[in-house]
Amino acid sequence: MEENILRVENLSFTYDKEKFVLKDINMEFKKGIAYGIFGRSGAGKSTLLSLLAGLETSKYGHIYYKNQDLFQMNLDKYRCNEIGIVFQAYNLLPQLTAIENVVLSMDISNLKVKDREKKAKSLLSKVGIRDEMMNRRILQLSGGEQQRVAIARALSYDSEIILADEPTGNLDPEMEDEIIDLLLKIAHKENKCVIIISHSKNVKQRVDQLYHLVNGRLIDSANEEK
Amino acid sequence: MYIFKNAFRNVFRNRGKNILIGIIITVITVCTCMGLAIYKAGTNLVATYKETNPLAVRFNLDMSTLRNASDDEKNDFSSLTVEDIQNYADSDLVKDYYYTLEASVSSTTIEAVSDNERPNAADEENNEVEEREFGKGQMEGNIGDFRITAYSNFAYFSDFTNGDKKIVEGMMVTGSSDEDEFVISKDLADENELSVGDSITLCLATDEDTTFTFEIIGIYQDSSSSDASNFMTMNALNSSNQLFANVESLQKILDAMGEDDTKLVASNGLSAEFYLTSNDQVDNFEEEVREKGLSDYYTVSTNENEILETLQPIQNISTFSFHFLIVILVIGIVVLAIINFLNIRDRKYEIGVLRAIGMSKWKVTGQFVLEVFFVALISLVIGTAIGFVSSQPITNQMLKIEIDSYTSKSTSIEENFGRNDMSRPAQDISGGRGGQPNEKSGGKGMTTNTTDYVTSLEVQIDLITILQLFGISILLTITSGGVACIIVNQYNPNKILQNRT
Structure with a gap:
């Protein structure tokens, strides 16, 4: 059986040391599976993603990446090499073109590739960005196109985990399907661990495994393979 | 990167x-x-x-030390002479130098410009001090109506270089000339209706029979506002009665006085100045002049502060x-x-x-x-x-x-x-x-170089x-x-x- 690539143990989190937004969370993630983390607004989904992405740390509990304590690792290196993050608001650099955004990500991760621009084009093409769009600045692209560029950026340095925070939150239903298809394809065909945080029913129905957060707690019944 | x-x-x-x-x-x-x-x-x-x-090196007589010296020491003391100055100037360290001589004379043929200003209270006080030091009668007895000054190099005469005095007719005497000629003030010329080319006869203050005839080669105008030094209202101290002669001519008068007249009159503010080849040679120059016999009653100083002020x-x-x-x-x-x-x-x-x-x-x-x-x-x-x-x-x-x-x-x-x-x-x-x-200009020739300023x-x-x-x-x-x-x-x-x- 394949080893967990990411494991959450007894994780709690508080911003103000009084009210815990996450309480005693335990989770496991494997490669080749698309996970969905669901819950209402304020349930702690985004906080959990921030912790999994290494954007926050907690004194309560642990997250293990390949059996290494994440909070003891260099989180900059973790973010630029080990995980790809897709944000709801895309978070691309507007002064750069689509290609430049992807290449920058490869630059930061110091990816050993001869021609980064060629690879960036290949990735953008794979996520459905046409050639003529690749050299446009980000603000000249539609929301769906921007999200595709963000996915291409997350894939650019061959990380084994893709974290997507409400990736379809700003998209219309048709575009939502396309993005979900893309993420599932990445999980299944490229053997990556894809973790999608969402409250979309569409996503909920299509991911391989679900986690359900309610008021910062994980609901056991939700942790079932579909 | x-x-x-x-x-x-x-x-x-x-x-x-x-x-x-x-x-x-x-x-x-x-x-x-x-x-x-x-x-x-x-x-x-x-x-x-x-x-x-270059710094100007000066010798200043330390009067207070000299006054406090014993009688024997005072008797042994000999003030500087022109020969001393020339001896000190004969040094590899000296680039140039000058000295001044001064004599007081009278005349039976021309009238001095009289100074009728009365001294003020401060002057009177100074006057009393001066009288205690020298005795007025003694001073007046030796001082005529005119004062003749000679610079070994008139280029160093600051009254003219600064513009307080200005030649308005004829020309200035030179340090190299040995002709009996001098320059007089415009006031004195006007007072006696004199002009360039005229000759006047001077005599010793103490002996009217010893006379000297000089030709006027220049007339200067004094634009300085007052003559503060003339606190004793003596004609000789009136700047209008100051005459400028060359060293050789003045030397004749001093010789005729028959006294120790070649001594520089330090108390009159006249002095010699030496310009060295390098400003950092002052100590070496002092050492050299001490070896040549400069008395310990003379201090060696420079005009460094004046230059810094400039x-x-x-x-x-x-x-x-x-x-x-x-x-x-x-x-x-x-x-x-x-x-x-x-x-x-x-x-x-x-x-x-x-x-x-x-x-x-x-x-x-x-x-x-x-x-x-x-x-x-x-x-x-x-x-x-x-x-x-x-x-x-x-x-x-x-x-x-x-x-x-x-x-x-x-x-x-x-x-x-x-x-x-x-x-x-x-x-x-x-x-x-x-x-x-x-060549070194003291008492001999003037320098012939012209100054090229940076524009x-x-x-x-x-x-x-x-x-x-x-x-x-x-x-x-x-x-x-x-x-x-x-x-x-x-x-x-x-x-x-x-x-x-």
Whole structure:
């Protein structure tokens, strides 16, 4: 059986040391599976993603990446090499073109590739960005196109985990399907661990495994393979 | 390094803000360049001036020590003579020197300009002191109505070089002439209806039968406002009754007096001055003259303080430029820090994204600093060029003021003496070398060199200046970038991105 690539143990989190937004969370993630983390607004989904992405740390509990304590690792290196993050608001650099955004990500991760621009084009093409769009600045692209560029950026340095925070939150239903298809394809065909945080029913129905957060707690019944 | 690529790209992508930053850095660079150039020009001018204007070494009789000496010591003491001065001047350390002689004479053929002013209270007090020291009767008995002064080199006569006295007819006597000729004041000429070419007869104050006939070769006008030294209302101390003769002629009168007349009259304020080959030879010169017999009752001093006073305006300009430089740098750092702060605050989102995708704090900081540095580099080139162009006329203006003061002095010499071949040695400040007189002028010939003043000083923005400007730019960039560093390190990428969402 394949080893967990990411494991959450007894994780709690508080911003103000009084009210815990996450309480005693335990989770496991494997490669080749698309996970969905669901819950209402304020349930702690985004906080959990921030912790999994290494954007926050907690004194309560642990997250293990390949059996290494994440909070003891260099989180900059973790973010630029080990995980790809897709944000709801895309978070691309507007002064750069689509290609430049992807290449920058490869630059930061110091990816050993001869021609980064060629690879960036290949990735953008794979996520459905046409050639003529690749050299446009980000603000000249539609929301769906921007999200595709963000996915291409997350894939650019061959990380084994893709974290997507409400990736379809700003998209219309048709575009939502396309993005979900893309993420599932990445999980299944490229053997990556894809973790999608969402409250979309569409996503909920299509991911391989679900986690359900309610008021910062994980609901056991939700942790079932579909 | 990708941060160089990103920084360079961002400089052009964020043109608007960077042009603004560039303008500010250019202004700072221009001011810095000008400040540096003026500061350097000022310090160079001061250094050159000090190098090319030899100190005047003087011997001063220490009267208080002499008064306190025992009678035997007083009897052993011998005041300086012209021969002593010439002996001391005969040294490899001496470039030039001069001395003055003075005698008091009377005349039966011309009337002195009388001084009817009464002394004021302060003068009376001084008068009493003087009378106690010398005895008025004794002084008056030895003093005639006229005072004849001779300079071994009249180029050193400051009353004429400064313009207080001016030749209005004829010409000045020279140190090299041995003719019986002198120059009289316009007041005295008017009083006795004398003109150039006339001869007058003088006699000793103590012996009317011993006479000397001199030809008037020049008439001077005294524009000084008052004669403060004439507190005893003696005709001889009235500046209108002062006559100027050459050393040889005056020597005849002094010889006729039959006293120890070749001694310099230190109490009358007359003295000898020596100009050395190098200003750092003063101690060696003192050692040499002591060995040659200069009495311990004479102290050796220099006019260093006077020179420093002369240089004060330039040093003030230099100091002002330096302070201006510091103020500009401080203002530059503050302004750039504020602009950087505002710039970084505007680009908070970008910082959040870069940090979220794994770029370290230091690399983000480095990229922002590099962006400012690239702008600073371009501004440095533009600012240095503008600074070079604008600092030149300012420095020239500063120099012109200085040169004007020297030129006016030179003009005074030419106009006041009625000749243009009288000069002091080593007033050439053009090349760091002093003037080289053909022979030592004391008591003999005058120097024949003419003074070539610098009419322009090229401001050289040399490699050192460029490196200094470069260093200043780095200082500005790093200091203002430090602000970026502090701000970036305080940002939490997660919070930035969450707030935006």
